[in-house]
Amino acid sequence: xxxxxxxxxxxxxxxxxxxxxxxxxxxxxxxxxxxxxxxxxxxxxxxxxxxxxxxxxxxxxxxxxxxxxxxxxxxxxxxxxxxxxxxxxxxxxxxxxxxxxxxxxxxxxxxxxxxxxxxxxxxxxxxxxxxxxxxxxxxxxxxxxxxxxxxxxxxxxxxxxxxxxxxxxxxxxxxxxxxxxxxxxxxxxxxxxxxxxxxxxxxxxxxxxxxxxxxxxxxxxxxxxxxxxxxxxxxxxxxxxxxxxxxxxxxxxxxxxxxxxxxxxxxxxxxxxxxxxxxxxxxxxxxxxxxxxxxxxxxxxxxxxxxxxxxxxxxxxxxxxxxxxxxxxxxxxxxxxxxxxxxxxxxxxxxxxxxxxxxxxxxxxxxxxxxxxxxxxxxxxxxxxxxxxxxxxxxxxxxxxxxxxxxxxxxxxxxxxxxxxxxxxxxxxxxxxxxxxxxxxxxxxxxxxxxxxxxxxxxxxxxxxxxxxxxxxxxxxxxxxxxxxxxxxxxx
Amino acid sequence: xxxxxxxxxxxxxxxxxxxxxxxxxxxxxxxxxxxxxxxxxxxxxxxxxxxxxxxxxxxxxxxxxxxxxxxxxxxxxxxxxxxxxxxxxxxxxxxxxxxxxxxxxxxxxxxxxxxxxxxxxxxxxxxxxxxxxxxxxxxxxxxxxxxxxxxxxxxxxxxxxxxxxxxxxxxxxxxxxxxxxxxxxxxxxxxxxxxxxxx
Numbered sequence: 001x002x003x004x005x006x007x008x009x010x011x012x013x014x015x016x017x018x019x020x021x022x023x024x025x026x027x028x029x030x031x032x033x034x035x036x037x038x039x040x041x042x043x044x045x046x047x048x049x050x051x052x053x054x055x056x057x058x059x060x061x062x063x064x065x066x067x068x069x070x071x072x073x074x075x076x077x078x079x080x081x082x083x084x085x086x087x088x089x090x091x092x093x094x095x096x097x098x099x100x101x102x103x104x105x106x107x108x109x110x111x112x113x114x115x116x117x118x119x120x121x122x123x124x125x126x127x128x129x130x131x132x133x134x135x136x137x138x139x140x141x142x143x144x145x146x147x148x149x150x151x152x153x154x155x156x157x158x159x160x161x162x163x164x165x166x167x168x169x170x171x172x173x174x175x176x177x178x179x180x181x182x183x184x185x186x187x188x189x190x191x192x193x194x195x196x197x198x199x200x201x202x203x204x205x206x207x208x209x210x211x212x213x214x215x216x217x218x219x220x221x222x223x224x225x226x227x228x229x230x231x232x233x234x235x236x237x238x239x240x241x242x243x244x245x246x247x248x249x250x251x252x253x254x255x256x257x258x259x260x261x262x263x264x265x266x267x268x269x270x271x272x273x274x275x276x277x278x279x280x281x282x283x284x285x286x287x288x289x290x291x292x293x294x295x296x297x298x299x300x301x302x303x304x305x306x307x308x309x310x311x312x313x314x315x316x317x318x319x320x321x322x323x324x325x326x327x328x329x330x331x332x333x334x335x336x337x338x339x340x341x342x343x344x345x346x347x348x349x350x351x352x353x354x355x356x357x358x359x360x361x362x363x364x365x366x367x368x369x370x371x372x373x374x375x376x377x378x379x380x381x382x383x384x385x386x387x388x389x390x391x392x393x394x395x396x397x398x399x400x401x402x403x404x405x406x407x408x409x410x411x412x413x414x415x416x417x418x419x420x421x422x423x424x425x426x427x428x429x430x431x432x433x434x435x436x437x438x439x440x441x442x443x444x445x446x447x448x449x450x451x452x453x454x455x456x457x458x459x460x461x462x463x464x465x466x467x468x469x470x471x472x473x474x475x476x477x478x479x480x481x482x483x484x485x486x487x488x489x490x491x492x
Numbered sequence: 493x494x495x496x497x498x499x500x501x502x503x504x505x506x507x508x509x510x511x512x513x514x515x516x517x518x519x520x521x522x523x524x525x526x527x528x529x530x531x532x533x534x535x536x537x538x539x540x541x542x543x544x545x546x547x548x549x550x551x552x553x554x555x556x557x558x559x560x561x562x563x564x565x566x567x568x569x570x571x572x573x574x575x576x577x578x579x580x581x582x583x584x585x586x587x588x589x590x591x592x593x594x595x596x597x598x599x600x601x602x603x604x605x606x607x608x609x610x611x612x613x614x615x616x617x618x619x620x621x622x623x624x625x626x627x628x629x630x631x632x633x634x635x636x637x638x639x640x641x642x643x644x645x646x647x648x649x650x651x652x653x654x655x656x657x658x659x660x661x662x663x664x665x666x667x668x669x670x671x672x673x674x675x676x677x678x679x680x681x682x683x684x685x686x687x688x689x690x691x
């Protein structure tokens with residue numbers, strides 16, 4: 001059954017009240033943010049819950065089976081949308097599933113399942129589902145389907161024998177009828193295949209789970225700066241890890257902008273309002289963590305810039321330095337930590353980079369994003385937080401969903417810096433690995449796919465155990481491939 | 493000089509690490525009291541002299557400053573002693589709330605006899621009070637802060653198995669999971685180290 005975002009409060013949230021809820025969350029930044037919002041709501045409504053992070057489908061199945069007899073309400077965040085829940089477990093009649101999944105396409109069986117499985121959908125996405133009749137046969141047809149053609153024939157033959165004395169006319173009519181019926185069924189089956197193929201053909205991502213959760217909070221008038229910030233982080237993750245296109249990202253940012261302005265009106269600056277979380281809209285550079293790194297490192301470690309200049313080659317590196325020189329930024333300053341750069345440079349550096357980038361042929365490299373301020377000292381952009389949270393999720397020593405949740409808690413600045421350091425290591429590992437692949441020409445091309453092997457026992461390989469980091473490596477390599485091989489432009 | 497010993501005494505208490513009680517310094521206390529006794533007797537003679545000579549119409553105003561000085565010293569010593577004893581009692585009371593009714597030996601040995609007696613009496617009155625409120629089952633020392641919420645966020649540190657809650661639902665406690673449960677059900681498990689309370 002689908003639940004549209006209009007009725008998310010009455011159909012989804014109200015049904016969770018007064019019960020122990022089981023929350024299963026996928027292992028990514030968006031679901032961490034969505035969890036955080038849901039936790040906040042549950043906390044204010046005294047709803048007891050169990051939160052279990054799941055990393056793959058086997059985890060999910062195991063967790064569901066473990067808890068099948070215990071909680072009757074199960075919320076699945078960013079997982080379970082693409083699989084038929086009924087097939088996954090023999091669930092109890094009492095269990096009720098709510099799926100909030102940004103992964104598309106959603107499994108059609110979940111959409112058309114009765115009460116038990118509910119999928120929360122954002123209406124603005126204009127998802128088109130195949131009609132029920134196109135996928136599921138009506139009673140009569142499905143009976144036939146079950147028995148198979150040979151049975152069917154036998155059935156008709158038997159009938160014929162019985163009613164032999166009815167005369168040839170009736171017989172012919174019956175035969176014609178049955179042929180027609182069968183033809184209809186073949187056509188229907190073909191059509192069904194076609195429709196399913198069209199529906200399931202492409203996989204992509206829809207509205208972030210955290211955005212949906214924000215809408216839920218908004219509808220219940222429980223929105224606050226924190227909740228908004230978490231949903232922004234979830235959205236930014238989708239954009240940074242290329243789950244959604246920049247168009248749909250901009251569209252979503254535009255819908256969130258009024259909320260940001262509403263919650264951050266410039267009131268009298270009292271001491272208490274300084275220390276709380278404030279959000280502002282800012283244009284962001286495609287540079288990784290540049291607020292907490294040196295500008296040189298940050299630019300050379302970002303995917304877009306480093307691929308554009310091909311900084312792994314000598315010539316490319318020179319060109320990159322030229323780019324810095326064109327901005328009028330002394331090398332000694334650019335190698336300083338960003339916060340230690342001259343204040344005048346800090347103010348103008350964004351404009352310089354944009355204008356020099358235009359000169360070098362990159363168009364429109366900034367994207368609009370949000371920045372949070374805590375006190376006078378700490379500024380974190382949404383992108384910083386995404387890298388920080390995912391560093392905790394993908395930590396090569398001890399990946400931990402729960403510490404990723406902790407990072408988002410209010411006033412946990414120390415942990416954020418810890419995460420940012422981890423994220424730097426992670427980014428360095430990705431770039432190094434990609435560089436070594438490109439230098440050794442290790443990326444193979446097979447038809448419309450490209451492939452590479454990450455060998456065991458290489459120094460960075462422990463990072464690439466986790467899917468998100470591996471994905472980022474792959475995106476990076478694709479980008480380098482695109483810039484180095486002109487022929488490959490049209491490849492994915 | 494007068495008043496130095498009592499300063500030592502107070503200083504000794506102040507220097508002690510928080511949460512501990514230094515041994516009761518009976519020696520120094522006695523010395524302070526001795527000092528006070530001497531001061532008092534000297535004052536007594538001086539005062540009687542000054543008072544008695546009034547009748548002979550030759551008062552001795554030169555005695556007044558020294559009487560006054562001694563008196564101030566006396567008062568200061570008294571204040572210091574009271575401070576010493578009172579603060580020890582405050583520490584002792586805090587220990588009662590932290591550690592319960594039976595004191596570990598390391599604390600017991602550093603108490604004076606009177607303090608031990610006081611501690612026992614304090615125990616008794618606290619127990620009486622707790623019996624009179626909350627139907628006699630409330631342990632005030634466990635709930636020093638009024639709970640703000642009915643539920644608390646906890647994380648499981650080791651596999652425990654099923655926990656049946658008051659309303660009949662069964663919650664499976666497994667390592668690395670996050671729960672939001674009734675405070676009353678978790679408290680025992682938190683003390684056992686199975687759950688961890690997240691602030």
